[in-house]
Amino acid sequence: MSQLVAQRDSRRGHPARHLVASALALTLVALLTVVHPQSASAYPPGLPSKPAAQSELDALQVRAESESAPYDRNLFPHWITVDGCTTRETVLRRDGDGVEVGSDCYPTSGSWYSEYDGQTRTAPADISIDHVVALAEAWRSGADGWTTARRQDFANDLTGPQLIAVTAEVNSSKSDKDPAEWVPPLASKRCAYSKMWIHTKSRWGLSVDAAEKAALQPLLDSCSY
Structure with a gap:
């Protein structure tokens, strides 16, 4: 059997x-x-919903930008090192696809999709870490009254949507402009960009000028959720 x-x-x-x-x-x-893994979205954490961003935008203080003291980038200590990696290296690893790093935490391979302009780069030297709300913009919007420690926290903010890996070219074109002066070339990314900007200014208690707020509203209106 x-x-x-x-x-x-x-x-x-x-x-x-x-x-x-x-x-x-x-x-x-x-x-x-x-x-x-699938390609990761480069957008940083903490994007609010459209209703939440609208509430934040409505609550932002509107005032003219301050010219009380000259801006100096060194007033915002950035790319600090935590657990062996600088903030820049941390964002490169977070926002890239297939990123491998050496013993010094610097990427040895990987690719980065730039959400602002839709370009992909494979050399980390071709990627800039954008402060969504530029340091100079923050200075003119209230950070001129902060302590150096608070400015350091702002410049290295990994908790909210303030740091994003983009191409060096598009970061250069953005510079320290606000949304009344510059928006991402990719129209499909402008909704998220407005949320990133609004939420960062809200979280850090920064003000907006009248033109900036007027430019943000239609960008937020374009969001579907």
């Missing part, structure tokens, strides 16, 4: 063996998914 069962199993395949093979195949697919 056992010989007949063995012959039948060899001709038709044992059901248990098929289950094991299927399980192994599913495990392999899962492993491949981990090894080769």
